[in-house]
Amino acid sequence: MQTELTVTQAERLILRTVPVWGGERAPLPSAAGRVLRENIRAERDLPPYNRATMDGIALRWKSWQSGRRAFRLEGAQSAGQAAATLLDSHAAWRIATGAPIPNGADAVVPVEHVRDAGAGVQIDSGYRPKRGQFIHKKGSDRRAGALLLKAGQRIGGVEMALLSANGVANPLVARTPRIALVSTGDELVGLGALPRPWQIRSSNGPAMAALLSRHGYAGIRALHAPDDPGVLADRIDYALSQSDALILSGGVSKGAKDYVPGVLAELGVAPVLHRVRQRPGFPLWFGMHGEIPVFGLPGNPVSSLVCLRRYVIPALDKAQGAGQARPETAVLDETVMFKPKLAWLLPVRLSADKTGRLTAQPRPTNTSGDFASLAQTDGFAQLPANRSRFPAGCTARVFRWNG
Amino acid sequence: MQTELTVTQAERLILRTVPVWGGERAPLPSAAGRVLRENIRAERDLPPYNRATMDGIALRWKSWQSGRRAFRLEGAQSAGQAAATLLDSHAAWRIATGAPIPNGADAVVPVEHVRDAGAGVQIDSGYRPKRGQFIHKKGSDRRAGALLLKAGQRIGGVEMALLSANGVANPLVARTPRIALVSTGDELVGLGALPRPWQIRSSNGPAMAALLSRHGYAGIRALHAPDDPGVLADRIDYALSQSDALILSGGVSKGAKDYVPGVLAELGVAPVLHRVRQRPGFPLWFGMHGEIPVFGLPGNPVSSLVCLRRYVIPALDKAQGAGQARPETAVLDETVMFKPKLAWLLPVRLSADKTGRLTAQPRPTNTSGDFASLAQTDGFAQLPANRSRFPAGCTARVFRWNG
Numbered sequence: 001m002q003t004e005l006t007v008t009q010a011e012r013l014i015l016r017t018v019p020v021w022g023g024e025r026a027p028l029p030s031a032a033g034r035v036l037r038e039n040i041r042a043e044r045d046l047p048p049y050n051r052a053t054m055d056g057i058a059l060r061w062k063s064w065q066s067g068r069r070a071f072r073l074e075g076a077q078s079a080g081q082a083a084a085t086l087l088d089s090h091a092a093w094r095i096a097t098g099a100p101i102p103n104g105a106d107a108v109v110p111v112e113h114v115r116d117a118g119a120g121v122q123i124d125s126g127y128r129p130k131r132g133q134f135i136h137k138k139g140s141d142r143r144a145g146a147l148l149l150k151a152g153q154r155i156g157g158v159e160m161a162l163l164s165a166n167g168v169a170n171p172l173v174a175r176t177p178r179i180a181l182v183s184t185g186d187e188l189v190g191l192g193a194l195p196r197p198w199q200i201r202s203s204n205g206p207a208m209a210a211l212l213s214r215h216g217y218a219g220i221r222a223l224h225a226p227d228d229p230g231v232l233a234d235r236i237d238y239a240l241s242q243s244d245a246l247i248l249s250g251g252v253s254k255g256a257k258d259y260v261p262g263v264l265a266e267l268g269v270a271p272v273l274h275r276v277r278q279r280p281g282f283p284l285w286f287g288m289h290g291e292i293p294v295f296g297l298p299g300n301p302v303s304s305l306v307c308l309r310r311y312v313i314p315a316l317d318k319a320q321g322a323g324q325a326r327p328e329t330a331v332l333d334e335t336v337m338f339k340p341k342l343a344w345l346l347p348v349r350l351s352a353d354k355t356g357r358l359t360a361q362p363r364p365t366n367t368s369g370d371f372a373s374l375a376q377t378d379g380f381a382q383l384p385a386n387r388s389r390f391p392a393g394c395t396a397r398v399f400r401w402n403g
Numbered sequence: 404m405q406t407e408l409t410v411t412q413a414e415r416l417i418l419r420t421v422p423v424w425g426g427e428r429a430p431l432p433s434a435a436g437r438v439l440r441e442n443i444r445a446e447r448d449l450p451p452y453n454r455a456t457m458d459g460i461a462l463r464w465k466s467w468q469s470g471r472r473a474f475r476l477e478g479a480q481s482a483g484q485a486a487a488t489l490l491d492s493h494a495a496w497r498i499a500t501g502a503p504i505p506n507g508a509d510a511v512v513p514v515e516h517v518r519d520a521g522a523g524v525q526i527d528s529g530y531r532p533k534r535g536q537f538i539h540k541k542g543s544d545r546r547a548g549a550l551l552l553k554a555g556q557r558i559g560g561v562e563m564a565l566l567s568a569n570g571v572a573n574p575l576v577a578r579t580p581r582i583a584l585v586s587t588g589d590e591l592v593g594l595g596a597l598p599r600p601w602q603i604r605s606s607n608g609p610a611m612a613a614l615l616s617r618h619g620y621a622g623i624r625a626l627h628a629p630d631d632p633g634v635l636a637d638r639i640d641y642a643l644s645q646s647d648a649l650i651l652s653g654g655v656s657k658g659a660k661d662y663v664p665g666v667l668a669e670l671g672v673a674p675v676l677h678r679v680r681q682r683p684g685f686p687l688w689f690g691m692h693g694e695i696p697v698f699g700l701p702g703n704p705v706s707s708l709v710c711l712r713r714y715v716i717p718a719l720d721k722a723q724g725a726g727q728a729r730p731e732t733a734v735l736d737e738t739v740m741f742k743p744k745l746a747w748l749l750p751v752r753l754s755a756d757k758t759g760r761l762t763a764q765p766r767p768t769n770t771s772g773d774f775a776s777l778a779q780t781d782g783f784a785q786l787p788a789n790r791s792r793f794p795a796g797c798t799a800r801v802f803r804w805n806g
């Protein structure tokens with residue numbers, strides 16, 4: 001087991017250790033928000049036919065070039081109909097946006113430049129169409145077989161448009177993991193009860209579930225366990241039997257009642273790391289039970305949310321086969337001081353200035369129990385260890401709660 | 404009805420017109436992801452008691468200052484127990500992180516600086532504790548009654564932590580709107596069918612539903628209607644009777660089969676605006692049917708996704724009582740040219756450089772039907788009208804698909 005790693009070492013070790021879980025085929029509408037696990041290629045040419053991009057008339061450009069301005073109409077070409085054929089090369093067809101260009105036509109003159117004239121239409125004398133204009137040519141976006149989406153993308157609006165348009169009715173996607181949260185601590189009481197002065201309300205379970213759901217992880221099972229090694233072992237054992245990933249909060253520090261590492265060892269969870277050179281979150285614990293990653297997060301609300309966002313969510317994303325998130329940086333807009341020789345995961349409020357620069361306004365917490373200070377924050381900055389002064393204007397990596 | 408507004412005028416008019424829908428009380432766990440509709444104040448002092456922030460021993464600092472280094476132990480104070488009382492002012496208590504400080508004690512000496520010695524403990528001779536150290540004082544984060552969360556915040560991890568910790572079992576949140584999507588177009592076929600060469604697969608419904616779900620709008624009802632005014636009127640009438648918001652795609656341009664504005668007028672939907680000086684998305688239509696906002700988006704996949712993100716989602720957010728999203732800007736990393744005298748909503752890929760600057764790499768589409776080009780984009784930049792050249796290095800507002 002590794003101890004007292006740096007933030008980067010801990011992140012790498014966790015990401016290296018977590019396996020990639022299997023995929024499954026899912027009907028397309030229910031695939032929204034899930035991680036695509038296969039490459040998707042164009043089913044056919046895109047667009048699949050020569051497609052009008054304006055409402056107007058379709059004609060043969062040479063006919064206009066030869067001086068003709070009045071065109072007899074052979075019909076109206078709508079979207080959803082097979083392409084007609086221009087029988088008389090000096091005639092034209094009315095055409096709607098999205099409709100196939102009639103065979104033989106090679107330009108669209110928009111309706112704004114056309115007037116009705118007798119049985120046909122007249123093109124404005126000052127208007128000069130170009131050959132091929134307002135035609136979105138078959139195959140001009142992508143050829144059949146071209147790579148459209150790569151495995152590892154999460155399916156949002158754009159990805160769903162491409163899957164639907166290419167007839168991928170049952171894409172291969174990551175299985176939805178069953179995630180169990182176990183919060184520990186005798187001082188915690190639930191929503192129904194009135195807390196005694198020395199008790200605090202349990203908040204880590206719902207808070208972690210809400211954060212996970214913003215990252216696409218729903219259907220979380222949340223349990224509570226008292227500071228009793230027997231009961232704790234029972235709960236964890238049960239959670240392990242029902243879950244693909246287990247997240248604990250509390251009980252991982254050095255106190256007499258911090259039973260979590262011992263209980264996990266008894267249950268055969270192989271420890272991988274304990275303690276990371278960071279604040280908050282120093283006592284972080286991580287191990288594996290077969291294919292099941294097990295995270296022991298410190299019980300303070302600030303620590304547990306920070307560690308969840310910094311380590312657990314990237315690990316779950318990796319296990320789902322998702323590509324790594326691209327790093328984000330911001331400029332501190334205020335000087336801050338930090339004495340411990342640890343990395344500082346400092347809550348910040350983010351805002352973009354008019355020059356495209358992201359600024360981070362520090363919102364230090366009183367202690368890692370002071371989560372009221374998180375209320376107006378967007379995430380946290382990661383400030384390196386072994387420095388005590390971070391001047392206004394310096395840049396840092398930032399992690400958004402919801403990003 | 405207003406026509407040919409600028410992007411900003413259109414946005415303002417839509418946001419001004421859309422009403423704020425009502426709220427409802429929801430049990431806390433199901434409130435995740437929803438918009439909070441009430442201010443939340445601290446239930447009691449935070450923290451509610453003087454709380455140890457380290458494992459160690461709690462003692463009276465003056466006793467150490469007077470020269471004492473060996474302390475008899477009166478007991479062990481755990482989290483979840485009422486605060487004990489230090490009976491002998493020269494004794495000490497073992498204490499765990501999170502536990503209440505025994506009455507009479509005013510400092511915690513961490514376990515690392517303490518050795519067992521007989522029936523008590525010995526503090527390292529070189530260690531110099533400070534009065535009050537490692538005590539998170541009652542009320543030091545927030546006083547009872549202090550404002551913690553403001554109406555209009557979406558409930559993520561941090562907000563959920565504060566709601567749980569303050570016993571808000573049934574917060575007032577925005578009602579979940581029933582949203583209907585109606586896509587139109589005879590050229591569209593569903594996933595089950597094999598498209599004929601002149602047909603295209605329907606993609607706007609699933610794509611818009613997926614994008615809406617990334618913004619917290621789930622439970623969308625998606626319908627399709629052919630280009631037939633009677634059937635279209637029936638479908639829209641039904642959708643209006645079942646929905647809080649209606650989004651149509653297709654049928655809003657100037658073609659002979661663009662029946663949507665006419666049908667909406669017949670059904671008593673009051674038009675508010677039609678056509679916005681932008682590309683893609685010029686034919687955008689918006690109106691109101693009583694309290695129900697009705698959006699007619701152009702049917703091209705690029706246009707419909709761009710208009711959904713640019714206008715519909717902010718309007719839904721406003722109707723839910725959510726605060727306005729803070730604007731984001733980025734620097735174009737490549738010069739682009741755009742001839743039409745319209746604003747350009749240009750798809751881009753976003754990345755942060757190491758100086759905190761967000762750069763936008765243009766990914767222009769061939770036409771507004773070329774949605775394959777959207778595959779690797781993160782959103783779009785909004786480039787102002789009446790300029791044809793946007794040099795590398797210029798800044799622009801950007802909108803993330805999922806942000």
